[in-house]
Amino acid sequence: MADDEFTLERSLGAQIKRTQRALSRALAARLAPHDVPIGMWYFLRALWEEDGLSQKEISDRVGATAATATEQLRNMEARGLVRRARSAEDRRRIHFFLEPDGEALRSLLALPQDVETRATAGFSVGEVAFLRMALGRLRTNLAAIEGEQDGDLDDPDDN
Amino acid sequence: MADDEFTLERSLGAQIKRTQRALSRALAARLAPHDVPIGMWYFLRALWEEDGLSQKEISDRVGATAATATEQLRNMEARGLVRRARSAEDRRRIHFFLEPDGEALRSLLALPQDVETRATAGFSVGEVAFLRMALGRLRTNLAAIEGEQDGDLDDPDDN
Numbered sequence: 263m264a265d266d267e268f269t270l271e272r273s274l275g276a277q278i279k280r281t282q283r284a285l286s287r288a289l290a291a292r293l294a295p296h297d298v299p300i301g302m303w304y305f306l307r308a309l310w311e312e313d314g315l316s317q318k319e320i321s322d323r324v325g326a327t328a329a330t331a332t333e334q335l336r337n338m339e340a341r342g343l344v345r346r347a348r349s350a351e352d353r354r355r356i357h358f359f360l361e362p363d364g365e366a367l368r369s370l371l372a373l374p375q376d377v378e379t380r381a382t383a384g385f386s387v388g389e390v391a392f393l394r395m396a397l398g399r400l401r402t403n404l405a406a407i408e409g410e411q412d413g414d415l416d417d418p419d420d421n
Numbered sequence: 422m423a424d425d426e427f428t429l430e431r432s433l434g435a436q437i438k439r440t441q442r443a444l445s446r447a448l449a450a451r452l453a454p455h456d457v458p459i460g461m462w463y464f465l466r467a468l469w470e471e472d473g474l475s476q477k478e479i480s481d482r483v484g485a486t487a488a489t490a491t492e493q494l495r496n497m498e499a500r501g502l503v504r505r506a507r508s509a510e511d512r513r514r515i516h517f518f519l520e521p522d523g524e525a526l527r528s529l530l531a532l533p534q535d536v537e538t539r540a541t542a543g544f545s546v547g548e549v550a551f552l553r554m555a556l557g558r559l560r561t562n563l564a565a566i567e568g569e570q571d572g573d574l575d576d577p578d579d580n
Contacts, residue, residue, distance in 0.1 A: 274537050274549075275444045277556045282441050284563040285434045291567060378433050380566050381559045390433075393555045396548060397436045400540045404443040407539050408450060 274400075288377045296367060303370060305334050309344065309360050310371045316349070317356045338364070433559075447536045455526060462529060464493050468503065468519050469530045475508070476515045497523070 290300055298306070308315060308323045315323070321331040335358060338344045343364035349355035382390050449459055457465070467474060467482045474482070480490040494517060497503045502523035508514035541549050 273533055274540070274553065274556075275441070275448070275533060277553060278437060278441045278444065281556045281559050281563075282434070282437045284560045284567075285437065288563045288566055289434075374432055374434060377563075377566070381562045382433070383562050384558065385555070389551075389555060392548075392551065394433065394436060396544070396552045396555075397433075397440045399543065400440050401443045403540045403542050404440075404447045404536075407447055407536070408443075 285377065285381065288381070289374060292373055292377065293370065296370060298367065298370065301330075302334060302338060303373070305331075305338060306343065306364060306367060307371060309358060309364065310368050313360050314357050317358065320358065343367070444536065444540065447540070448533060451532055451536065452529065455529060457526065457529065460489075461493060461497060462532070464490075464497060465502065465523060465526060466530060468517060468523065469527050472519050473516050476517065479517060502526070 286300075293300060293303060304324045304326075305320060308320045311323075317331060317335060320326075320335070321328060324331070326334070335344065335346070338358075339346060341363070342361055344358045345361055347357050347359060349357060385393075445459070452459060452462055463483045463485075464479060467479045470482075476490060476494060479485075479494070480487060483490070485493070494503065494505070497517075498505060500522070501520055503517045504520055506516050506518060508516060544552075
């Protein structure tokens with residue numbers, strides 16, 4: 263980079279941010295026709311992977327708070343995508359099961375992979391591998407800087 | 422990617438998101454000792470680059486709304502980093518000038534470049550160039566998908 267003039271717009275940080283937004287946008291745009299917000303997709307995914315999970319198990323897999331899970335699952339129930347059933351063993355435990363309409367959306371499970379396959383169209387296997395490795399090295403270097411300045415900078419959003 | 426099993430955690434999207442957060446965190450951590458939030462940094466940057474800009478010119482360069490600019494510049498004034506002065510020609514126009522305390526922070530102008538230099542430590546010039554190119558190609562491919570589905574998906578956050 264020695265000879266290039268550094269400008270904020272051209273910075274790697276800006277490039278990475280723009281790329282991240284383009285990926286999110288592509289995902290959201292492909293979910294939109296099904297009226298499934300990205301947050302709901304994560305909850306459906308848990309059940310597509312294992313139907314009949316308890317509310318607690320779903321929240322854990324999604325990494326959502328109890329309040330978010332309650333609201334999201336209620337929405338999904340109102341949309342007829344899932345139904346709830348109390349556990350026979352433990353009446354306090356609530357399980358969720360896919361309804362036919364929720365099952366019918368299962369093809370959306372492959373969406374992120376599909377977006378990614380199209381985003382990397384024309385990349386060789388080696389190029390994708392290099393890209394992953396380069397991103398990993400950036401994070402390793404950044405973690406080392408962080409260690410120098412302050413050991414206590416956890417990202418609360420990181421789960 | 423053909424043989425790898427795709428998992429959401431290992432997806433390029435997740436890698437890019439994590440890298441972006443690591444970059445933001447590194448920047449914020451280096452600004453913290455100076456008590457300069459990243460939002461304020463952008464406003465100071467406008468004046469470090471050209472002292473005495475009008476409020477309108479500053480908002481335009483930062484890409485901030487009038488309300489955000491009013492609040493941010495008031496904060497900066499209260500901290501003694503800038504002072505305001507009405508234009509002699511047009512009494513409605515307000516200009517901002519760096520105070521010595523604002524001038525003293527000028528070294529923070531190089532911060533993003535500094536973070537980036539450290540993030541890419543150990544990368545060859547060619548590797549950095551490839552990384553930039555790969556990110557650009559991802560965006561080009563994603564833009565092509567977007568074009569297919571809907572011509573009207575501007576990111577309101579993109580400025």
